[in-house]
Amino acid sequence: xxxxxxIAEYLELFLEDEVKKTGLTKVVVGLSGGLDSAVVAVLxxxxxxxxxxxxxxxxxxSSQSSLDDADELxxxxxxxxxxxxxxxxxxAYESLNPDLDNLRKGNFSSRMRMATLFDISARENALxxxxxxxxxLMLGYGTLxxxxxxxxxxxxxxxKSEVFELAEYLGVSQSIITKPPSAxxxxxxxxxxxxxxxxxxxxxxxxxYVEDRLSEDEIIKRGVDAxxxxxxxxxxxxxxFKRKMPVIAKLTSRTINHDFxxxxxxxx
Numbered sequence: 555x556x557x558x559x560x561i562a563e564y565l566e567l568f569l570e571d572e573v574k575k576t577g578l579t580k581v582v583v584g585l586s587g588g589l590d591s592a593v594v595a596v597l598x599x600x601x602x603x604x605x606x607x608x609x610x611x612x613x614x615x616s617s618q619s620s621l622d623d624a625d626e627l628x629x630x631x632x633x634x635x636x637x638x639x640x641x642x643x644x645x646a647y648e649s650l651n652p653d654l655d656n657l658r659k660g661n662f663s664s665r666m667r668m669a670t671l672f673d674i675s676a677r678e679n680a681l682x683x684x685x686x687x688x689x690x691l692m693l694g695y696g697t698l699x700x701x702x703x704x705x706x707x708x709x710x711x712x713x714k715s716e717v718f719e720l721a722e723y724l725g726v727s728q729s730i731i732t733k734p735p736s737a738x739x740x741x742x743x744x745x746x747x748x749x750x751x752x753x754x755x756x757x758x759x760x761x762x763y764v765e766d767r768l769s770e771d772e773i774i775k776r777g778v779d780a781x782x783x784x785x786x787x788x789x790x791x792x793x794x795f796k797r798k799m800p801v802i803a804k805l806t807s808r809t810i811n812h813d814f815x816x817x818x819x820x821x822x
Contacts, residue, residue, distance in 0.1 A: 558723035562597065565708045569601045572706045573681055575819040580605045580680035584671045584701075585627070585635060586738065587620030589730055590685040590709060592627050593717055596724045597708055598683055599631055608635040609674055611667045613644050616738045623730050630727060638674065640666040660739030664700030672703075681705040689714040689757055692764060693786065694793020695749065701737070702796060713760065714753040751782050759783050764790075 573581060583595045585608040598606045610624050628635045643666050648654055654662075668682075675682045684704025686696050688711055696702040709717055714735070721731050735745040735753065746752050759782060762773045770787065774780050795801075799811055808814040 556723070558720050561712075561720060562600075562723060565597050566601050569598060569683075569706065569708055572818075573602075576681060576705075578679060578681055580607070580678050581683050581706075582607045582609055582671060582675045582678060582680045583683045584608075584667055584685065585610050585624045585633075586685075587616075587622070587624035587627075587730065588737070589714075589717055589721055589726070589735060590687055592623075592726045592730050593721050593724060594683055594685045594708060595627065595633060596631055596726060599633055604634055605680075606634065607674070607678060607680065608633045609671055610635060610637045611640050611670055612637070613639065613641045613663055613738075615663070615743075617736075619729075619733065620736075620738050623727070623733070626727055626729065630725075636674075638670050640670060656739070656743070660737070660743070661697045661700060663739050664697035664737070668700050668703045683708065684710065686710055687712055687714045687717050689753055689760065691797060692760055693749065693756070693789045694796050695745070695789075696796065698796050713757040715757040750785070751779075755779075755782065756786065759786055763787065 569581075573579070579602075581598055581602055583591060583598060583606065585591050585595055587610075595606070595608050608624075608628060610621070612621055624635075627633065640663060644659075644663055647662055648659070651658075671682055674680075682704050684702075684707030686702055686704075686707060687709050690696050691702075691710055709720075712720065718731060736743050737745065749756065759773060759778045762768045762776065762778065763770075763783070763786065768776075770783060773783055802810055802812070804812050
């Protein structure tokens with residue numbers, strides 16, 4: 555078996571097992587037309603078939619190419635989908651906040667999408683699947699209670715460069731794989747422009763720091779740009795709060811997330 559055939563098989567078993575533990579049988583995915591949501595949707599479709607619902611949530615900043623790519627993915631893999639535009643909510647908020655900058659606009663859009671997705675999951679009695687990859691999670695490149703929110707995330711331990719390779723294995727269309735990563739949060743937004751480096755550069759450095767646990771000096775000696783590495787390390791530590799549940803002040807002998815902890819799949 556190839557590396558990605560094994561990964562795909564494992565992730566599909568993971569999805570089947572984790573959803574089954576909750577007693578639910580349906581899942582929903584926010585489908586943007588981008589790489590990560592495409593990979594999660596295809597994996598989920600292999601497991602849940604028609605019990606997967608893909609939700610497209612465009613705004614007036616969504617590019618036509620992203621909408622077309624999402625539609626093409628649904629046709630290629632016979633995915634059930636619906637469209638729930640966030641444009642009316644976003645336009646209303648923009649009119650109330652004329653000083654809204656791109657960061658606030660992007661965060662608000664991301665949270666409106668996740669609020670919409672969780673409401674649809676309640677209607678469908680389904681679980682929301684996450685689409686954030688390890689590169690984004692480590693760098694904190696995501697919106698708390700927005701795109702970082704989910705019940706189960708199958709690709710959170712795959713770097714972005716690995717998600718590209720998994721997408722190739724799964725047969726995701728080249729139009730999705732080859733286009734520059736973007737969340738379409740505002741006009742002209744690009745992930746790699748925001749971060750200042752390509753995912754290939756970032757992932758190579760992060761693997762040395764996170765997986766191999768090399769020191770900063772050791773990584774620089776391997777030819778990694780020192781400025782980029784310092785940015786990565788700063789972001790990893792500065793955004794650690796995004797990777798944790800809210801911290802609760804301890805007042806009793808058994809505090810949630812401190813010493814009142816049970817396995818996710820515990821039953822009575």
